[in-house]
Every structure is written in structure tokens, then in C-alpha cells.
Amino acid sequence: MSSSRSGAMFVEQLRHVPLLRGLTDVQLADLARTARTHRFEPDQIVFLQGDPGDTVHIILRGQVKVVTTSRAGHEAILAFLADGESFGEMSLLDDLPRSATIQATTMTTTLSLRKVDFHKLLREAPDLSLRLLRALARRLRETGMLVQDAAFLDVGERLAKKLVSMATEAIELGVTVPGSTRVSGPAIELRVTQQDLASMIGATRESVNKSLASFRTRGYLAVGRHRLSILDLDGLRSVVDRALD
Ligand code: CMP
Numbered sequence: 001m002s003s004s005r006s007g008a009m010f011v012e013q014l015r016h017v018p019l020l021r022g023l024t025d026v027q028l029a030d031l032a033r034t035a036r037t038h039r040f041e042p043d044q045i046v047f048l049q050g051d052p053g054d055t056v057h058i059i060l061r062g063q064v065k066v067v068t069t070s071r072a073g074h075e076a077i078l079a080f081l082a083d084g085e086s087f088g089e090m091s092l093l094d095d096l097p098r099s100a101t102i103q104a105t106t107m108t109t110t111l112s113l114r115k116v117d118f119h120k121l122l123r124e125a126p127d128l129s130l131r132l133l134r135a136l137a138r139r140l141r142e143t144g145m146l147v148q149d150a151a152f153l154d155v156g157e158r159l160a161k162k163l164v165s166m167a168t169e170a171i172e173l174g175v176t177v178p179g180s181t182r183v184s185g186p187a188i189e190l191r192v193t194q195q196d197l198a199s200m201i202g203a204t205r206e207s208v209n210k211s212l213a214s215f216r217t218r219g220y221l222a223v224g225r226h227r228l229s230i231l232d233l234d235g236l237r238s239v240v241d242r243a244l245d
Helices: 008-015 025-034 089-094 115-124 126-152 155-173 194-201 205-217 233-244
Strands: 002-005 036-040 045-047 055-061 063-069 075-082 101-104 108-114 187-190 221-224 227-230
Touching (some): 008 025, 025 108, 025 115, 055 089, 055 115, 075 126, 075 194, 089 115, 108 115, 115 126, 126 155, 155 187, 155 194, 155 205, 155 227, 155 233
Antiparallel strands (some): 002 036, 045 101, 063 075, 063 101, 187 227
């Protein structure tokens, strides 16, 4: 991890961070003085579940995963967070140890704020507080959905649901592959390992492998190394729809 003090010239960059929109020039200058920037290499741990927490991070560029680990070393991925999103705010709000491990998945740059400066900002910038509360509400919903899926869907159905949601996000970002097999539009490329998929839906890699093989036989997708091509999104959707009926 590299870390550096942010100078006053940093103010312009901070102005464009969505979470900080609406801060006054004085507040941005304060932030530029008190915040630090950090760079993390892919796979580098930012902090571990159980660590004491003294800083909140805003992702300027890159992606991290939020992971919780069992004593036996099994990993469950709670979320991926990217540009403009924050993490590490929970320990600063409830004074408890880190609730999860944060690991960079790509080269990632963050801006960190110490607790005292974060609390000052929350008191002085109601718009920022509201944005943060909105993000926390969304996470609570998503976590509730994970619990619901674990209770009511089997592995294949959870996997289909996760793939549909990842593919929908990829379409929004324009990650399609022109010229590939077409069933209901161009193929959608997902860069993800079977282990990550298993950790995201609370299943074993073996059971994910089995479900992927079944989806492949049905022509819904093609399986590559560290990637999947979704060929028939409607087919995958039908698996989810049947499960929810
Ligand atoms: P903190 O507990 O300080 O450290 C771990 C961070 O992971 C936590 O703050 C949140 O920012 C983030 N986090 C914890 N649980 C989730 C979740 N279910 N979804 C998204 N982010 C989370």
C-alpha cells in the first residue's frame, strides 16, 4: 500500500467525487488537508475483519471486495464496491471492530479520512450524511436479499439469479461481445472465477461447477478460463422466474 498526504491541488479532484458533491470550498479544502490517498495492488488486503477501525475510505478508482471468512477459512463475498463508493464507515459509526475484510480486486486508489474528521464532516454536511445513509440502506436491502435467497432458492437458482444480475449490470456498462453466438442479442462477457461465484452465493465451487455444466448443456452460457459468456439471458431468467413462482 502506498500512502501520501493530499495537497491543496487535490481540491479539484475531490469536487468531482459524487459522494462529496455539494461540499463548500472550505469543506473541500479541509478535506484535502486531512484526507490521505492510498494505492492498493490487486489482491492486496486493505484491512481484516476484526481489526480495530479508525478510517473510512472512498474509492476514487478501482474495485474492492467485501469478504467475511469462517474459522475454517471459507470465504463469503458480501459485495463488490467500486468508484465513488465508500467502505469502513461502520466501525467509525458503532466503534466496533471491522465487520468484514476488504481486499482490492484491481489496482485501486482510495481516499481515507480519520474518525474525527469523518464525524465532523457528517455533522457539517447533511447532504453527504443522507447519501451515506442511502448507501447503507441499499446494502441492508441487498444483504436481506442474500438471506432470502439462501433460505428459498437452491444453488442452481441462486447462481442463475446472480448471473442475470451480473449480466444486466454488464449490459448497462456495455460489456458485450459483438459477433459471438446470438440467441437474444450479443453474448455478455463476465470475468469471474467459479470460486468467486461460489463465494458470492454461499455455495461450494463443486456445486457451482455442476450448475454451470447444466446451464452450458442447455445453451445458456459458455464456460472459459476465469470468464463466462452468457449466450441466452432469457434462458437464465426463466430458471429464476420458475423458482420464484
Ligand atoms: P467496517 O465494519 O468498518 O469494515 C468493513 C466494511 O465492509 C464495513 O465497514 C462496510 O463499509 C463494508 N460492509 C460490511 N458489510 C457489508 C455488506 N453486507 N455490503 C457491503 N458492504 C459491507
